[in-house]
Amino acid sequence: MLFNSIGFLVFLPIVFILYWFVFNKKYQHQNLLLLVASFYFYACWDWRFLFLLMFSIGLDFLSGIQIEKSKTNKEATFWLTLSIVINLGFLGFFKYYNFFVGSFADLLGGFGFKANVWLLHIVLPVGISFYTFHGLSYVIDIYKKRIKAERNFIDYAVFVSYFPLLVAGPIERATHLLPQIQKKRIFNYEQAADGMRQILWGFFKKMVIADNCAPLVNEIFNNYHTESSSNLVLGAVLFAFQIYGDFSGYSDIALGVSRLFGVELLKNFAFPYFSRDIAEFWRRWHISLSSWFRDYLYIPLGGSKGGLWMKIRNTFIIFLVSGFWHGANWTFLIWGGLNALYFMPLLVTNKNRQNLEVAGMGKFLPSAKEIFQILITFILTCFAWIFFRAESVAQAFSYIKKIFSNTLLSIPQPFPIKILALTAVMFIIEWINREKVHGLKIERFNPWVRRGVYIIIIYIIVRYANFGNNEFIYFQF
Incomplete structure (x- = not known):
C-alpha cells in the first residue's frame, strides 16, 4: 500500500478512528490495533512476504531474550551471531544473490571459463533492508547491555513493523521507539x-x-x-x-x-x-541510516580513536557498505566510494565537523x-x-x-x-x-x-x- 494511493487515504482515517475512539482505553489495545494494521498494510504489497517479516520479528524477539538470559559471554555471543547470520542471510539471499553469482560468472568469463549460473527471478521483499536493521540494532543493544530484552511480543512486533516506517524508514532504535509504545498515549491536538x-x-x-x-x-x-x-x-x-x-x-x-x-x-x-560540505550533507541526508552505520559499524571498527589511516579506512568502509546497502550493483559501490573521496579532504584537515x-x-x-x-x-x-x-x-x-x-x-x-x-x-x-x-x-x-x-x-x-x-x-x- 502506497502513501500516495486512494487505499491509504481510506486506511489511515479508519485506523485513526479505531485507535483514538475504540481502542483508547488501554495502550496495549492500541498496540494490538497498530500491529494488525501494520501487517495488513504490508500484506497489501505482497501477503507472501508477510511470513518473512513475522519470522524476522520472532527470531530477534527470542534471540534478545536468550542473549539476556545467557550465563556466559560465549552463550550470548552464540545467540547474537545466530540472529545476525540469519538476518543477513535472508537479506543477502533476496537482495544480493544475483549480484554475487553474476559477478562470479563474469570473473570466470574474464579467464575464459563459461559458467552457467542459476539466478533468482523473484521480487525483493519491500522494506527488508529497513526492518532487518531494526532487528539487528535491537539484539546488538541487548548484547552490549544498553537495553533490556522485551518480553511483550506485541510491543516488540509493533516496534519492528509499525506501518509508517515499515517499508522505507526511518530506521528506528529500540531505545527511542519502544518507550513510546509502552506507555499510554493521550491525543495532542x-x-x-x-x-x-x-x-x-x-x-x-x-x-x-x-x-x-x-x-x-x-x-x-x-x-x-x-x-x-x-x-x-x-x-x-x-x-x-x-x-x-x-x-x-x-x-x-x-x-x-x-x-x-x-x-x-x-x-x-x-x-x-x-x-x-559533504560531511554536513551526510549529517542531514538519511540521518537514521548514517547514524546506524556510525553506531554499529564505524565505532566498533575503532571510529576516530586510531590514527589517520584508521580513520580513512573506517570512513571508506562505511561509505562503501552504505552504497552496497542501497542495492546490488557496482554503481552503488562507486557512488559510496565517490562520497568517501569527497569526505577525505575534510577528514584529513579535521574540518569534517566545522x-x-x-x-x-x-x-x-x-x-x-x-x-x-x-x-x-x-x-x-x-x-x-x-x-x-x-x-x-x-x-x-x-x-x-x-x-x-x-x-x-x-x-x-x-x-x-x-x-x-x-x-x-x-x-x-x-x-x-x-x-x-x-x-x-x-x-x-x-x-x-x-x-x-x-x-x-x-x-x-x-x-x-x-x-x-x-x-x-x-x-x-
Whole structure:
C-alpha cells in the first residue's frame, strides 16, 4: 500500500478512528490495533512476504531474550551471531544473490571459463533492508547491555513493523521507539495538527516535485546517447530534486502520520541541499541510516580513536557498505566510494565537523561564501547521483563523458520551466524554515497567512501533482 494511493487515504482515517475512539482505553489495545494494521498494510504489497517479516520479528524477539538470559559471554555471543547470520542471510539471499553469482560468472568469463549460473527471478521483499536493521540494532543493544530484552511480543512486533516506517524508514532504535509504545498515549491536538502539516508537505514534495521530475529524468537517462550535454546536466540535477522530493517526502509523511498516533519518529532529513560540505550533507541526508552505520559499524571498527589511516579506512568502509546497502550493483559501490573521496579532504584537515549549524543561522540570506560552498556541494552531489541513477557503470561513464561536449553551454530542450518553478517554491519555503523540524512548520506567522499558505499548497498539489500512484524510490532498497 502506497502513501500516495486512494487505499491509504481510506486506511489511515479508519485506523485513526479505531485507535483514538475504540481502542483508547488501554495502550496495549492500541498496540494490538497498530500491529494488525501494520501487517495488513504490508500484506497489501505482497501477503507472501508477510511470513518473512513475522519470522524476522520472532527470531530477534527470542534471540534478545536468550542473549539476556545467557550465563556466559560465549552463550550470548552464540545467540547474537545466530540472529545476525540469519538476518543477513535472508537479506543477502533476496537482495544480493544475483549480484554475487553474476559477478562470479563474469570473473570466470574474464579467464575464459563459461559458467552457467542459476539466478533468482523473484521480487525483493519491500522494506527488508529497513526492518532487518531494526532487528539487528535491537539484539546488538541487548548484547552490549544498553537495553533490556522485551518480553511483550506485541510491543516488540509493533516496534519492528509499525506501518509508517515499515517499508522505507526511518530506521528506528529500540531505545527511542519502544518507550513510546509502552506507555499510554493521550491525543495532542497540536502534535496531530503539525503532523498533518508535515504530511501535506511530504505529499507536495513527492507528488508535485519528485513525480513530475521522474518522467523527464527517465527520458534523459534512457536516451542519453541522443541528448545534448545541457540536457544531461539537467537530467542529473532533476534526479537530485527527484530523489530528495521522493525520499524526504516519504519521511515527512511517515513522521506526520506517526504523530497522528502520538508517536514521534527519528528525524530523517534536515534540508541536506543547504549543506556547505559533504560531511554536513551526510549529517542531514538519511540521518537514521548514517547514524546506524556510525553506531554499529564505524565505532566498533575503532571510529576516530586510531590514527589517520584508521580513520580513512573506517570512513571508506562505511561509505562503501552504505552504497552496497542501497542495492546490488557496482554503481552503488562507486557512488559510496565517490562520497568517501569527497569526505577525505575534510577528514584529513579535521574540518569534517566545522558546519554543525544551519547555513545562514539567524539570518534571512546566507553569506556569499556560504552560497559558493552550498553550490559546490550540490554539484559534487549531483555528479555522484549519476552513478546512483545509472543502470550500469558503463552507462554512468558514457553519460558523464557525453556531458563534456560542445553542447554543454546550450539551453536544455525542452526547458522544464514548470518543474523548476515548483522546485524553486519548495526550496524557498524550506530555506525560510530551515531551522525548523520540517518545511511547513510556519506557526510563527499570522494564522490567516498560515491558512493561505496551506490553501496554496493544496491547490498546487491538486493542480500539478502526478496522480499515477508512483512508487517511492526507496521501496527498491
